[in-house]
Amino acid sequence: MTEQAWGEEFRTGNPELDERIRWTMADLVARVERTQGQLLQSEKMAAVGQLAAGVAHEINNPVGFVSSNLGSLELYVKRLFDLLTAYEALEQALPTDHPARIAVARARETAEIDYLRQDIPDLLRESGEGLARVKHIVNDLKNFSRNDEGEWQDADLNGGLASTLNVVWNELKYKAHVVRELGDLPPVRCIPAQINQVFMNLLVNAAQAIEGSGTITLRSGADDANAWVEIADTGKGMTPDVMERIFEPFYTTKPVGKGTGLGLSISAEIMKRHHGTLTVQSRIGEGSCFRLELPLVAAQPDENKESTP
Structure with a gap:
């Protein structure tokens, strides 16, 4: 029933009383609308919480295997660098004009080995830090969306x-x-x-x-x-x-x-x-x-x- 319909139904014929009834009805309607809005907001927050929990759960799986793969990659890169160091020792044993040593020097320059030695560990470290932040955000999403x-x-x-x-x-x-x-x-x-x-x-x-x-x-x-x-x-x-x-x-x-x-x-x-x-x-x-x-x-x-x- 609308505010106007309520006003018509409860009209008494007394102008002062009718005015008070009208204002009371208007206040009641406004309160109902506010309550409906608050309920909608609560439902929306509950939906957001469920969505956050679902997103956190879905992200956890790929984050887990990416983290594992990143750890393995870091170990493999270290092994490759150790192998490269061993080859460099053999390279130094060759005469400076040896064709193999010249070819290795050219390949080293093309690959920018010295730069890679510095940049790859930095990339791995930054990737690990980024992954740690993702894990932290996922954990916060789970905590934030807890139904408590x-x-x-x-x-x-x-x-x-x-x-x-x-x-x-x-x-x-x-x-x-x-x-x-x-x-x-x-x-x-x-x-x-x-x-x-x-x-x-x-x-x-x-x-x-x-x-x-x-x-x-x-x-x-x-x-x-x-x-x-x-x-x-x-x-x-x-x-x-x-x-x-x-x-x-x-x-x-x-x-x-x-x-x-x-x-x-x-x-x-x-x-x-x-x-x-x-x-x-x-x-x-x-x-x-x-x-x-x-x-x-x-x-x-x-x-x-x-x-x-």
Whole structure:
């Protein structure tokens, strides 16, 4: 039933009461629409999680045999270089004008043996480092997509931030230099997948706020009551009016099609469920700093319940 139809059905003939009913119906319709949007976003995040888990699983197999082959290749290249060294010793025993020695010298020059001796180990090392990074990303994808929305755990916030940074690195690497100023944190009781979702939203927003290139600074620390994490950017910043509304569902300053306006509202809701806070400081032209705080010791009344963002 539409808002207008409800208004017609509950019309009383009292203009003041009818107006109150109309506004109540409008508020209810708006709340239903917001709830539908949040459910759609939750379903989308669940689908993304399933996709990430599937992708991680599919990548693991080729990464495994490529890693094994690369290790074998490194060993074989070493054997070939050792053999080449032995042949070079024999070459030196030949007279300088010997046809075989002259032919070997020409072949060495054509093949650029000295350059290959230096470059091949570098290529193998860089390939190994790249493969290690792929393994790390796959592991982070698996951790990020774990279906533990209802599991409260003692988590390492710095580790979760680093893991999420790897997951969204493609969004950041061409726009921002990331500075880490992370302090020592005690384990924090939370739902890691949900806190990682907050980190993801804040990191992506920080990158999108930067026009051209800039810096994203990650800080963390703890006091007697709370652990905190800050994600600051050198982006375009926000006006006070925008800051007052950024945690409202569906509010966005991004162009049409670039954002749903749900990321920060869901993040704020997650922090509320964790009895924590999410705040922001920002100035136009100077950037923004989002700070989340989680209690170190606090009762978790919803700990035994399923909880999804």
